Amino acid sequence: MTSQSPWRFVVFYFNKDDPRIWAPKRTKLGWTLNLAHNASWLILGGLTLSLIVAAGVVAYGVHVR
Numbered sequence: 001m002t003s004q005s006p007w008r009f010v011v012f013y014f015n016k017d018d019p020r021i022w023a024p025k026r027t028k029l030g031w032t033l034n035l036a037h038n039a040s041w042l043i044l045g046g047l048t049l050s051l052i053v054a055a056g057v058v059a060y061g062v063h064v065r
Contacts (some may be wrong), residue, residue: 008035 006015013023016036021043023034033040 006013006018007026008014011032012035013032014035015023018034018036021034021037021039022031024030025032033043035041
């Protein structure tokens with residue numbers, strides 16, 4: 001019986017048995033999120049929301065009086 005690789009589509013790390021939220025990349029250069037954990041989805045959501053807000057500020061500006 002062979003074990004299933006925790007890498008999905010070569011780039012996404014998904015391993016429920018690994019307690020780490022940040023796991024080393026396959027190339028050993030950098031880190032990637034373990035998408036099997038809820039905390040990683042919260043991090044992705046926060047980063048996405050930050051990018052959307054930053055893009056809105058750049059596009060429309062902020063008028064502070």
